[in-house]
Amino acid sequence: MDSIIVKGGDNRLVGEVRIEGAKNAVLPLLAATILADQGQTVLTNVPILSDVFTMNNVVRGLDIEVGFDEAANTVRVDASGEIGSKAPYKYVNQMRASIVVLGPILARNGHAIVSMPGGCTIGSRPIDLHLKGLEAMGATITQKAGNIEACADKLKGATIYMDFPSVGATQNLMMAATLAEGTTVIENAAREPEIVDLAILLNKMGAQIKGAGTETLVIKGVDKLHGAEHQVVQDRIEAGTFMVAAAMTGGNVLVKDAVWEHNRPLISKMLEMGVSVTEEDAGIRIQSDVSRLKPVMVKTLPHPGFPTDMQAQFTALMAVAKGESTMIETVFENRFQHLEEMRRMDVHSEIMRDTAIITGGTPLQGAKVMSTDLRASAALILTGLVAEGETLVGKLTHLDRGYYKFHEKLAALGADIKRVDSEEYDG
Numbered sequence: 001m002d003s004i005i006v007k008g009g010d011n012r013l014v015g016e017v018r019i020e021g022a023k024n025a026v027l028p029l030l031a032a033t034i035l036a037d038q039g040q041t042v043l044t045n046v047p048i049l050s051d052v053f054t055m056n057n058v059v060r061g062l063d064i065e066v067g068f069d070e071a072a073n074t075v076r077v078d079a080s081g082e083i084g085s086k087a088p089y090k091y092v093n094q095m096r097a098s099i100v101v102l103g104p105i106l107a108r109n110g111h112a113i114v115s116m117p118g119g120c121t122i123g124s125r126p127i128d129l130h131l132k133g134l135e136a137m138g139a140t141i142t143q144k145a146g147n148i149e150a151c152a153d154k155l156k157g158a159t160i161y162m163d164f165p166s167v168g169a170t171q172n173l174m175m176a177a178t179l180a181e182g183t184t185v186i187e188n189a190a191r192e193p194e195i196v197d198l199a200i201l202l203n204k205m206g207a208q209i210k211g212a213g214t215e216t217l218v219i220k221g222v223d224k225l226h227g228a229e230h231q232v233v234q235d236r237i238e239a240g241t242f243m244v245a246a247a248m249t250g251g252n253v254l255v256k257d258a259v260w261e262h263n264r265p266l267i268s269k270m271l272e273m274g275v276s277v278t279e280e281d282a283g284i285r286i287q288s289d290v291s292r293l294k295p296v297m298v299k300t301l302p303h304p305g306f307p308t309d310m311q312a313q314f315t316a317l318m319a320v321a322k323g324e325s326t327m328i329e330t331v332f333e334n335r336f337q338h339l340e341e342m343r344r345m346d347v348h349s350e351i352m353r354d355t356a357i358i359t360g361g362t363p364l365q366g367a368k369v370m371s372t373d374l375r376a377s378a379a380l381i382l383t384g385l386v387a388e389g390e391t392l393v394g395k396l397t398h399l400d401r402g403y404y405k406f407h408e409k410l411a412a413l414g415a416d417i418k419r420v421d422s423e424e425y426d427g
Contacts, residue, residue, distance in 0.1 A: 004399075004407050006384030006391045006417045008366055013251035013385075013413040016282075019239045019258060020047035021073070021232030023402045024309070025194040027097045028171040029201055029232060030055045033077035034062065034104035035178060036205055039227030043075045046232055051401045054095045061088030062105065078227075086113040093117070095401075099130060100168055103176030106139060106150045113149045129169035133160045137173075137180055157182030157221055165190040165302045170217070171198055177219035178207040186217040192303040193262045197233040204228035236262040237309045238403060239284070241378050243267075244310070245410065246286035247275045247293075248317045249385055253413060256283040265306045269314070272296050273321055290386075295323035295360060300331050312338045312379035315358055319347045320386055322361025329354050338376035341369040345387050366391040371398045378403060385415055 026046055033041040046052060048070050056075065060066045062085075065078040085105055092098040096117040105112035116127070131141050131148070137160075139152040157180050162169060170190040175198075177184035189195070191213055199212030205228045208220040239258035246253035247270060260267070260279045267277050267284075274294050276287040295318065300308040308331035318325035319342065329335050336356050339349045344367040348359040366389035371377035377399035384391030396419075399406060407417045 001394065002396045002419055002421060003392050003394045004381055004396060004417060004419050006366070006381060006393070006415065008364075008384050008387040008389065008391060011249050011385040011415045013246050013249045013253050013410070013415060015413045016254045016256055017242050017409050017413060018256045019235050019242070020404050021045035022194060022197070022235035022237070023047055023049055023051055024167075024192075024235075024237065025197045026052060026232045027055050028100045028175075028194065028198050029230065030059055030075065030077070031100045031104050031171075032175055032198060032201055032205070034059060034064065034079055034083065034101060035108055035175060035225045036079050036227045037108065037224060038080055041077045041079070041205070041227040042229040043077075044073060044229070044231045046073045046075045047235065048073070048404050049401060050397070051095055051097065054091050055098065057091040058087055058098050058101055061091060080227075083108060085109045085111045087115065089115045097168065099127065100172050100175070102130065102148065102150060103134065103172035106134065106152060107155055107176045107179040110153055111151050113147050116146050116148060129162055129164065129166045130172045133162070133169060133173040133186070134176060136160050137176060137184065155180035157184045159185045159187070161187040162189065164188075165215075167192050167194065170195055174198065174202065174209065174217060174219060177221060178202055178209070178225060179223075180219075180221040182221055184219045184221070186219070188215055189217045190302060191215065193233055193236060193259070201228065201230040204230060234259055234262075237307065237375075239263060240266045240307070240310045241313050241382070241403070242409070243270065243277070243284065243286045244313045244317045245382050245385065247273070247288040248290065248320045248382060250288050250290040251413070252285070252287045254280065254283055254285045258284040260284060265304060266310055266314075269296055269298055269306065273317070290320055293321035295321050295325040297326040297328075299328040302331065308332055308335065309375055311335060312375040313382060315339060315342070315349075315356065316379045316382040318358040319360045319364065319383060323359070325358045325360055327356045327358065329356070335373075337372040338379050341372065341376070341380060342383055344369055345383055345391065347383065363388065365389060368392045368394070371395040374398045374402045378406065381406070381410070381417070385410075
């Protein structure tokens with residue numbers, strides 16, 4: 001298993017970095033291709049990530065033709081023939097996001113079987129919202145041997161109020177509603193840029209969706225959807241990660257293709273800390289003087305609030321800002337595990353339920369640490385950039401789910417970083 005080694009202390013990042021298409025957008029876009037029973041769907045600007053390969057295999061496992069041209073960052077999907085109703089367990093089990101194929105399969109075939117993702121129980125909030133919405137549209141949901149089975153001769157339009165603006169549930173219900181009979185209204189819908197991107201593709205395919213990016217989605221069902229071509233939106237979380245990396249190293253970095261509107265909540269907090277953030281024709285430029293960074297209070301919220309997927313990386317920035325910063329996590333439980341690993345690097349933090357107090361500006365020390373999830377991986381590497389000595393970050397399977405050549409991009413900006421085989425490394 002690979003590890004990343006960072007030699008810290010003097011890693012001021014300078015230059016330009018290009019970000020990829022969004023992981024959080026391309027996975028539901030791939031699920032949407034299931035709906036097209038005519039023509040091919042072509043997705044461009046597709047990131048080369050392990051999660052993308054997994055979702056390709058989920059779709060391929062439904063007897064759908066999927067081709068991935070990695071050199072061109074293009075996926076071509078032909079779902080025009082008869083498709084299967086059961087998503088393959090071996091791939092669904094690898095990735096929680098694969099639950100979004102449930103709605104498209106059900107809408108297309110009237111029957112869908114998808115394994116419970118990530119060991120989630122059927123009563124837990126995220127999955128419950130998916131299933132309640134489908135039941136409101138006339139589906140019968142049962143749980144058998146660890147599978148979710150959904151049946152409906154024809155889904156019916158319904159008015160659905162979601163207790164929480166879940167991104168995955170919004171995406172699943174949007175896709176199911178495109179082929180339902182009548183009009184579906186989703187209230188308290190998620191508003192993330194990835195929701196808008198999915199709606200754009202579905203409308204290109206012949207769907208009738210209005211209100212994407214607002215709290216209320218209105219979907220008028222149609223009889224059929226066809227293939228279309230679509231460019232995946234840029235990855236705001238990867239952009240944000242490099243923005244934070246530049247800020248905490250006192251750098252000067254242009255994050256190319258980053259979209260200002262998509263990163264506004266993060267930009268607001270960076271400006272509050274004293275980071276210079278400017279919009280340029282090619283992207284967003286970050287300039288920072290670490291000695292002048294100020295502590296802040298951040299609370300994660302559904303979009304347009306501060307993104308939970310930037311929480312871990314932002315705590316790394318808090319660790320270099322002199323004084324006491326506060327991070328409140330309201331979206332996911334157990335998302336402060338990275339702070340336990342950061343303590344090995346002398347990051348001072350105190351965790352009380354959903355709140356972490358980080359006392360920043362004290363010397364940090366390199367250490368051997370282990371990734372606990374995707375965004376934690378990036379946060380630990382960023383902390384290694386500013387810690388004295390050497391940091392070894394292990395369990396990179398998490399990192400590879402959401403970042404393409406992360407260490408190479410950091411190295412091109414001036415970081416002393418490399419990726420090694422852990423068993424061969426004797427440091």
